[in-house]
Amino acid sequence: MDLPIAIILIVFTIIVLVTAFLYRRQIWDEVEDLFDEDDEKSLESGAAPLPNEPEPLTDDVLKKEAVEPEVSHTSPPAQAPWDSEHDALESVSPAPTRGIARESAPSLSSPTEGMAIVPETVKFSAYYPRETAPQVWQPLVGYIFRQSATSDVVKDVKEVLGARLQDFRRAEENAHETVSEGALVTATPHLPGFQVNPPTLALGFYEPFHRFGFKVRATSAPLNRAVNGNMTFSVEGVIVADLPISIFVGEMVGEAMTGAVTKAPYNSIFCSYSHDDTQIVERVEKAYHALGMTYLRDVISLRSGQAWNDELMHLIEEADIFQLFWSKAAADSRYVRQEWEYALQHGRQIRPVYWEQPIAKVPDELRSIHFAFVPDLAE
Incomplete structure (x- = not known):
């Protein structure tokens, strides 16, 4: 019983292999027929000869060779080693005039996009x-x-x-x-x-x-x-x-x-002035914008309410210089007096300036300090 089954399996296997071989052969024959048909059509349409056949020397070809120079196949001289990466980038040829142009490499000397510019000292x-x-x-x-x-x-x-x-x-x-x-x-x-x-x-x-x-x-x-x-x-x-x-x-x-x-310029300047001297108020605000000094902005903000408080005292203690804008209005202001008295008590460097003549009465406590006349402040 086992022998007949084995014979049947062997015969079936042989049939499958023969069928596969014949089918594969048929496919190759059909492919070759397709290529032969394409070659015949190309010859009938006057296509260019095959690469291994020399091109006929027609009048158009002779004219073209007369105009276009012969391309040299001599290897270019060896490139000297670059001193730096920057030199290497500069030696890259410019973009081609034909074909697909690639983006040129970024210059090493150009600033990085988005880089913050730090203010110079x-x-x-x-x-x-x-x-x-x-x-x-x-x-x-x-x-x-x-x-x-x-x-x-x-x-x-x-x-x-x-x-x-x-x-x-x-x-x-x-x-x-x-x-x-x-x-x-x-x-x-x-x-x-x-x-x-x-x-x-x-x-x-x-x-x-x-x-x-x-x-x-x-x-x-x-x-x-x-x-x-x-x-x-x-x-x-x-x-x-x-x-x-x-x-x-x-x-x-x-x-x-x-x-x-x-x-170096002063880092913190406490400006003491009367709010009745409007031209001084405007000048101090302009100075803050010109200098970008955060400390001066805080002084302007705290003094806007004419209120004497602990924060103002702290700013006076931190100040590199205490600038006193002296005028008749400043001499009559109790807030200005509180400020310069506090500056004196804490040994701050006081720099009084004035623009009105005659100068407003100077308190005895400030007489030992030089008051500088600055007429431009009146403008």
Whole structure:
């Protein structure tokens, strides 16, 4: 019984294999017939000859060869190694004039899209004679400059002061605040017993650095003593930097020695003023926008209600400088008095300025402090 079944299975297997072989052969024959038909149609339609057959030298072909230059198959010279990735990118050929153009690689020197631009540090500096004889005009030079322009300032000082540069001293501090481009910056030297020409200078801050050129001479300053003063920089009447100046006045002095000092702008300025002085209120607000100083904004906000509170006292304690805008209205304001009294008690640096003449009565507690006349504040 088992033998017949085995024979049947063997016969069935042989039939299946033979059938598959014949079917496969039939398919190949049909494919070859299709290719033969395509070749015949292409020959009948005048198609180009096969690649292994030479192209006939027709008149059109001869004209084309006469116009188009022969392509050289010589390998180009080896490219020298690039010094940097930037050089490698610059050596990339320009986009093709035909075909699919790819986007060029981004330049390494271009800023990354969306990258925040950090405001650059702004500094102030002053150059002054270390000693002078009476009635002798001496240069006094101030600068406002961006940190990246430091070398340009040094170059400018060399041209202005010449050989005196060997006696310069230089000290620098990083600024904590920046001055907006276009802000009107005023420089005013204060030196008791000295004439200053011009008394003040104002420049728009547009370039990497600006020079404020003055001349000073001792007229009524005491002999054989050092006169201490400062060069004040302000924006809209608000003091942003105070550079100390000290000049020795003597009868017998050699060629004036020149000192240099560089200082950062004030980081926190407490402005004390009466709200009746509307032009001062407007100037302080303009100064806040020009300086972008958060501290000054807080002072404006807290003083808007004319209320004396703990937060104001805290701001006075933190202030780098206490600027007192002195006027008849300020002298009559009890809030202004509370502010300067608190500043005195806590040893704050008080810088009074006034613009009205005659000056409003100065309290006895403030008589030892210099009140600077700034007529521009009246505008």
